[in-house]
Amino acid sequence: MVVVRSHDRVPSPKTLRKTWKKLERSGVDPIRKLREIGTPTERILLTFVEQGRRLRDAQADLSVTVGADGNLGGGTAEASEYERSLSAFFDVILMSNDFRTFAPKVREGAPIAKKRTYRPHFDSASAWFAYRHLESELRQEMHTRFSNRNSIVDLVSDSMSWSFDRTIVRADVKEFYENISHESLIDRLEGDPSVSSSSVRAVYSLLESYKMVSGQTRGIPRGIGLSACISEYVLSRFDDTMRSRSDCLLYVRYVDDVYAVFGPRADPKRLKQEFREGLEPLGLELSSKAEKCRFEGADPSKTPAALEYLGYRFSFGRAPEVVLSSRRLDRMRERIEVAFRVYDGSKQSSWEKAMLLDRIRYLTSNTKLDGNKRDAYVGIRFSQPALNALDQLDELDSLIQKESARLNDTSLQLKLQRLSCRSGFTTSKFHTWTPRRMQGMSSIWREL
Secondary structure, X not given: XXXXXXXXXXXXXXXXXXXXXXXXXXXXOHHHHHHHHOOHHXXXXXXXXXXXXXXXXXXOOOOOOEOOOOOEOOOOOOOOHHHHHHHHHHHHHHHOHHHHXXXXXXXXXXXXXXEOOEEEOOOOHHHHHHHHHHHHHHHHHOOOOOOOHHHHHHHHHHHOOOOOOOEEEEEEEOOHHHHOOHHHHHHHHHOOOOOOHHHHHHHHHHHHHHHHHHOOOOOOOOOOHHHHHHHHHHXXXXXXXXXXXXXXXEEEEEOOEEEEEEOOOOOHHHHHHHHHHHHHHXXXXXXXXXXXXXXXXXXXHHOOOEEEEOOEEEEOOOOOOEEXXXXXXHHHHHHHHHHHHHHHOOOOOHHHHHHHHHHHHHHHOEEEOOOOOOOOEEEOOOXXXXXXXXXXHHHHXXXXXXXXXXXXXXXXXXXXXXXXXXXXXXXXXXXXXXXXXXXXXXXXXXXX
């Protein structure tokens, strides 16, 4: 079969400007990121870009016209200093050898939850921008759309209230990132006319770098944006196949976690086999753990009382109760206990007392992530907004009270006992910390 492939991506000031604007809209400050790794020449140009941005912000009414080719000019309004300096920076980027010959590379990062993670490797600002530009282009070429966790939870919760018989699937892909077949991925990319040759070569380079660093001949590097895009691309056809079934009432997936509802006549054994057959060519298989792989028939007498998915436990019924999953509840208990345990093993200085207080504040309140996606919040309320029964939060509060009561410092006791998971959830209490403080606070929980 002859594949009519789109021509190689030819970066231009216009496409680079789009990537820059996307980064700004997502809450990333490209100037700050680029300055950290830029060459002396790049940092000088970035200084002019930053000065231009300050001038633009100070003169918000100053307009700019960008031509169809992405270059400035062609209009009646003069370009701002910000746009002029940005164009000069793009000119340097486009001429940079690091940009023109960019091939994504990875290095190993810190393990998270006992899983190996990776991070992109850059030698210059040009290479960093080339990576982010590639990421943006791949998402477009692969037609990648990332699922919204909260929207999925709402759909699952709603399906719990359906009064008719149905067949329920709760499935998990085993070691998803680590088991993706390189051969299957490359074959599909090479046969996909919407993916440019440049992108195919970039993905191939990423896989080769991953092989060298990890020593593995399958899988993609967990923890980087490109892998998130690729993983969605890998499973997109499988998703479409499941959704296209005439008896499919609901199919949602968050990364490697699948929840689906089929009609009452669907055979659970046959469904499970179809899932296995659909994943096998991709080098993937279903998890063997019972709590992660359930194909429940429509017999009401055999329907479970509840189902766990994405950190929640959903009950079945007209008004479904949504609480924390047993795993998430245990994890939150453990974080509280570890915070007190670390304090017990310290010299209990004023700094360590303040750190314990901040750690419990963090666990019982909410915060806006600095330098991340716009409006990205975490905390007791924003990490599990679907909760509609709060008894578990009372259990966590009781644990905090118990651990606090045994401390020798009365002042610290009183401060800790005023903190509450329930209160943080119901009032959406916020606290702010510097990135450095956040890192220091959360480091004790990394292995959890």
